[in-house]
Amino acid sequence: MKRYNEEQVKKCLLEILANTPLNASEVDAFINVLITSDKCGVYTHGLSVFKSHVDRIKRGGYNMGVSPRIEKETAAFMTVDARNTLGMYSAIFCMKQAIEHARESGIYSVLCKNCNTYGPAFYYTKMAIDQHMIGITFCNSPSAMAPWGGYDKMLGTNPLAVGIPGLNKGPILFDMATSIVAKSKINEARKNGENIPEGWAIDLEGNSTTDPVAAINGMILPMAGAKGYGLAMVIDIIAGVLSGAAYLNHIERFYSKTNDCMNVGQYFMVINPSIVMSTEFYKKVDMYIEEIHASKHKMRQKVLYPGERKNIEYKLSEVSGISLTDFAVDSINLM
Secondary structure, eight states: OEEEOHHHHHHHHHHHHTTSSOOHHHHHHHHHHHHHHHHTTOGGGTGGGHHHHHHHHHTTOSOOSOOOEEEEEOSSEEEEEOTTOOHHHHHHHHHHHHHHHHHHHSEEEEEEEEEOOOSOTHHHHHHHHTTTSEEEEEEOOSOOBOOTTOOSOOBOOOOEEEEEOOSSSOOEEEEEOSBSSOHHHHHHHHHTTOOOOTTSEEOTTSOEEOOHHHHHHSEEOBTTTHHHHHHHHHHIIIIIITTTOOOGGGSOOTTOSSOOOOOEEEEEEEEOHHHHSOTHHHHHHHHHHHHHHHSOOTTSSOOOOTTHHHHHHHHHHHHHOEEEOHHHHHHTTOO
8 A cells, every 4th residue: 555645635535525515514524534544544444435425425315515403402411313414424513512511511422313324433532532531432333243143134333432532642542343343344355355354254144254245245243242242232222222213224224225314323422531530530541551551462562552553553644644545546536
């Protein structure tokens, strides 16, 4: 992979999006989320999916020019209807609401229905981190896994992300799917003509497969067996059922040819450590990271905290340019 100047990449994207009905705020959300994903080395959720979103935009798959609507607001939580807007746009709206309310309340939650996929979950936790707060988000997604012991495709890979700021170290960026691997990684293997590792998925007959196409048609396996299944279920109920969104296998698929809203459910929480504890929290996170770094590693290397590779790649991208896959470069006609 080659590295590209960020401004050059943005210019290319803006030229493409100029021919779409996206307004300035929607364009800003869309570009920043995908570029940040690539800057952090999470290529499966970056510009490799740009064209797919643009195709959906052009065929009317999103409601353009409308804003998410607040339906209920209390001192502790808010419920929002995303109204089938671009997933990145509605997610940024929700996280901003959680951040602003947590400044005063210390902890605040936002639940959102009628959402579309929001891409890299860690992006929204970084928004809270930038305001010196803890960010948490999780959502459900189209069915790709069977219930533990079953063979029907019922549960999504339902991601969970937590971001924790330090004073001079970190931030900690924990981001995971409840499947053994994110479905996007299997799609990436399919695009690149590669096989997937044994143990990631089963085919329609319930047999283990290394063929990404058979895996997509079949089922991804949950992480940690029954534990991953249980966690996926909890996320589905809180983000999906509680928000009023779809759940289980009632969620529409992103790659569907229809213009129906996916109706994903999303949950956002922000914790303001300076109110809940004090500013001492940030010093303690630094000390925590120092102790992790000082712990023994079997290869005599430094033990990393969750998200440290993302932070390292982000800093490198700021200096040397964004590393992009050949697929991403071709899809946006970047020369």
